[in-house]
Amino acid sequence: MNELAIKDLLYKLADDQLILGHRNSEWTGFGPILEEDIAFSSMAQDKIGHSLAFYTLLHELGEAEPDTVAFTRNANQFHNNQLVELPNGEYDFSLIRHFLYDNAEIIRFEMLSQSSYEPIAKVAMKLKGEVKYHVLHANTWIKNLGTSTEEALIRLQSSLNEALPYALGMFEKSTYEQELINAGVYAGEEAVKSEWLKRIQAVLEKTELRLPDLKSKEPKLGGRYGEHTEHLQPLLDEMAEVFKIDPTAEW
Amino acid sequence: MLKSLDPRVTRLNLPDGEVPPMEEKPELDQFETYEAFHQKKDGAAHTYVGPVHAPNEDVAFLFAKEQYSRRFPCVGLWIARTENIQVTPYGNDGENVYDMLRIEETAEQIEQPEPYEIFHLKKRGKAHTHAGRVMATSYLNALQEAKQAFGEKSPIVNVWVVKSKDVLQSAEDDKDMWTTVPEKKYREAIAYKVMDKITKYKEERKNTPAQ
Numbered sequence: 001m002n003e004l005a006i007k008d009l010l011y012k013l014a015d016d017q018l019i020l021g022h023r024n025s026e027w028t029g030f031g032p033i034l035e036e037d038i039a040f041s042s043m044a045q046d047k048i049g050h051s052l053a054f055y056t057l058l059h060e061l062g063e064a065e066p067d068t069v070a071f072t073r074n075a076n077q078f079h080n081n082q083l084v085e086l087p088n089g090e091y092d093f094s095l096i097r098h099f100l101y102d103n104a105e106i107i108r109f110e111m112l113s114q115s116s117y118e119p120i121a122k123v124a125m126k127l128k129g130e131v132k133y134h135v136l137h138a139n140t141w142i143k144n145l146g147t148s149t150e151e152a153l154i155r156l157q158s159s160l161n162e163a164l165p166y167a168l169g170m171f172e173k174s175t176y177e178q179e180l181i182n183a184g185v186y187a188g189e190e191a192v193k194s195e196w197l198k199r200i201q202a203v204l205e206k207t208e209l210r211l212p213d214l215k216s217k218e219p220k221l222g223g224r225y226g227e228h229t230e231h232l233q234p235l236l237d238e239m240a241e242v243f244k245i246d247p248t249a250e251w
Numbered sequence: 252m253l254k255s256l257d258p259r260v261t262r263l264n265l266p267d268g269e270v271p272p273m274e275e276k277p278e279l280d281q282f283e284t285y286e287a288f289h290q291k292k293d294g295a296a297h298t299y300v301g302p303v304h305a306p307n308e309d310v311a312f313l314f315a316k317e318q319y320s321r322r323f324p325c326v327g328l329w330i331a332r333t334e335n336i337q338v339t340p341y342g343n344d345g346e347n348v349y350d351m352l353r354i355e356e357t358a359e360q361i362e363q364p365e366p367y368e369i370f371h372l373k374k375r376g377k378a379h380t381h382a383g384r385v386m387a388t389s390y391l392n393a394l395q396e397a398k399q400a401f402g403e404k405s406p407i408v409n410v411w412v413v414k415s416k417d418v419l420q421s422a423e424d425d426k427d428m429w430t431t432v433p434e435k436k437y438r439e440a441i442a443y444k445v446m447d448k449i450t451k452y453k454e455e456r457k458n459t460p461a462q
Binding site for chain 1: 426
């Protein structure tokens with residue numbers, strides 16, 4: 001197997017989880033109700049844990065230490081999609097992002113748990129129960145709030161419209177796409193996307209929310225290869241602020 | 252604007268100075284309560300862990316998962332709306348509450364029997380634990396059936412009865428949502444070895460001559 005292809009895949013998996021994990025953690029102490037605050041914080045910890053697992057695999061393939069990789073790169077060296085780096089906004093936006101993102105992430109984990117590349121398969125198999133819970137959390141809220149008050153519907157629908165082009169950017173293809181598919185690492189972005197559409201549609205159908213016409217939405221691509229919104233660099237600076245005071249400190 | 256060491260607070264662009272008082276809320280303006288039961292390992296009885304406030308049972312499940320199953324091994328979770336749980340009077344420790352209940356009268360058998368879950372409290376201060384399931388036509392009939400099935404032996408100071416259809420149960424397939432919980436040492440204060448670090452710091456200071 002081409003090691004560059006595997007690293008490319010690992011970087012995007014790890015960076016997605018790290019950046020959304022950090023965004024989710026920004027809700028700590030600010031959640032709409034205490035229980036949700038705990039839930040978002042808890043999922044943030046899970047996601048950062050997932051990024052550590054993938055950075056560890058990268059380290060085994062010769063990349064730098066996980067902390068170095070997480071805290072010392074600049075925005076243009078990150079491979080996350082642009083959806084995860086957008087500011088949290090209000091809770092409706094964070095929930096919609098969580099819903100769109102985790103419904104794709106669980107498909108990746110399900111596929112990767114069957115991967116021909118064993119180290120990834122092991123990690124995905126072990127952690128996919130956590131992502132499954134994240135999906136349950138997201139779907140439960142979307143079903144509840146998506147059938148509730150007019151204000152909730154307007155907020156969620158407008159967040160959905162706004163987030164969708166970025167969500168489509170999650171499926172930006174790898175330079176090594178065909179190679180990964182041929183080697184049985186996973187079924188590729190197109191397959192993830194079509195399964196994702198089915199799953200989010202099934203949830204949205206139970207609500208009064210509507211999925212906008214996808215043809216009218218231009219996917220926001222580029223995140224996989226270092227093109228990011230203006231929001232990523234400030235996030236990285238803040239995330240690494242303490243680390244950079246003393247990179248050799250033991251925690 | 253309010254400036255804080257926490258950049259998230261600064262970003263809220265809050266006015267500096269007096270905080271306007273919060274709007275007063277009507278009394279008891281809160282979600283209703285649900286009761287949560289967890290299962291520690293396969294085959295173990297579900298045990299009561301505590302209540303959550305939630306708008307419905309699906310959300311109660313999420314909240315209970317976070318509050319009651321984020322630290323210790325768990326393979327399953329049950330949720331029941333508090334209002335749907337029938338509670339017997341309490342006996343004293345050592346007593347068997349079934350003996351004190353007047354449940355001997357034959358209930359009228361009009362309804363079709365349906366399953367009920369029975370929870371026993373064996374000692375005051377402990378947690379209610381699932382004793383089993385009975386088929387019955389009413390809560391009272393469920394107590395009669397429960398007394399016969401598993402109410403004869405040992406002290407039982409209190410019984411909870413709830414219709415099985417009113418219990419939201421996690422699926423067998425969903426056990427994997429908890430598999431990694433015991434590994435999450437970062438959720439335990441002890442994992443940070445704070446006392447060790449403080450002791451070490453003090454030791455180091457002791458050996459450094461005062462400036």
